[in-house]
Amino acid sequence: MKTLTATLLATVALTGAAAAQSCEVTLRASDTHPEGYPTVVAVERMGEMLTERSDGRICVEMFHSAQLGEEKDTIEQTQLGVIDLNRxxxxxxxxxxEETKVFTLPYIFRSTEHMHQVVDGEIGQQILDEFQNHQLVGLTFYDGGSRSFYNSQKPITSVDDIEGMKFRVMQSDVFVDMVEALGGNATPLPYGEVYSSIQTGVIDGAENNWPSYDSSGHYEVAPYYTLDQHLMVPEVLTMSQASWNSLSEEDQQLIREAARESTPIMRELWQAREAESEQAMRDAGVEIVAEIDKQPFIDAMGPVYEKHVTSEKLQDLVSQIQAVE
Structure with missing residues (x-):
């Protein structure tokens, strides 16, 4: 870990040297998505706000396209203070x-509007506050769109079609159990390994939103996309607690404000990107199953909720989310 940390620090220092020369504070930001992706642009805009409002003292140096590693690795590096900002x-x-589980439960959100009401309100702040117990500061939530299944084998028109199929999921027990509850076989893999794994038959498919399906090129090897919309998982922008503690209260407030103001920017970009990607996939000849009965999928999630919503705190959070209009 020490060697990895030293290597990352050296890489970041060299790449961000120019920015560091003109700024007192250079915040190193990581994102697995490519340049121009809505989350990447939103953090860059946040950086512009910070530079302007701090009279040039604070800059953000963006490392997109998983330059600093996949998400699991960058979380650890952010906790250590090697990375300052991490989407x-x-x-x-x-x-x-544990509390983040409630936002990743299948079908917990009824719509995008419902999700926004939840994450922008008291419930969202409760979840962000939990990050401080893990060497992190939760700043704001971005949109992750609705996630649906895609694969290389066949159109999925019902729960029965998933039986025995191998799907990549993020490294989350909730995601694994969701696929298992539908009769599939879940395979946790880093995002960067999905394309080759589908291509070589290690997995049959994955699940994600339109922009990720498009920008990753996964549609080239998995041309069947089913709009079951099983998940609407928010993205979160975090900061290293060590980096945060090194700043003045005034600068901390600047960062909180800029992060929050970057959220509507990201959402506007996201809506445009989502529509653009969906049309691009249709033009590319992807076979899309748009009309599907979601109720059997929802009904199959009972065991997932029973397994993961066990504490009184989580049960209360789920009840609060469901009560939001």
Whole structure:
């Protein structure tokens, strides 16, 4: 770990040297998505706000395209203070911060609007506050779209079609159990290994949103996409607690404000990107199953909720989410 940390620090220091020369504080930001992706652009915009409002003292140096590693690795590096800012899906946090599980439960959100009401309100703040117990600061939530299944074998038109199929999932027990509950075989894999794993038959498919399905090129090897929309998992922007503690209260407040203000920017970009990617996939000839009865999928999730919503705190959070109009 020490060697890895030293290597990452050296890499980041060299790449961010120019920015560091002109700024008192250079915040190193990581994202697995490529340049131009809505989450990447949102953090870059946040950086622009910080530079302007701090009179050039604070800069953000973005490392996109998993330059600093896949999400599981970057979470650890952010906890250690090697990475300052990190945009990550909530899925990989499930095994670290128990409370994040409620936002990754299948069909917990009725719609995108319902999700926004939840994550932008008191419930969302409760979840963000939990990060402070894990060497992290939770800053804001971004959209991750609705996730659906895609594969290389056949159109999925019902739960029965999933029986025996191998699907990549994020490294989250909730995701694993969701696929198992539907009769499939879940295979946790880093995002960067999905394309080759489908291509070589290690897995039959995966599950994700339109922009990720498009930008990753997964549609080239898995041309069947089913809009079951089993998950609407928010993305979260976190900061290293060590990096946070090194700043003044005034600078901490600047970062919180800029992070929150980057959220509507990200959502606007996301909506446009989602529509663009969906059309691109249709134009590419992807076979899309748009009309599907979701109720059997929802009914199959009973064991997932029973297994993962066990504590009184989680049960209360689920009840609060379901009560939000």
């Amino acid at each position: 990550v899906s909530l899925g990989p946090f499930n095994n670290i911060i």
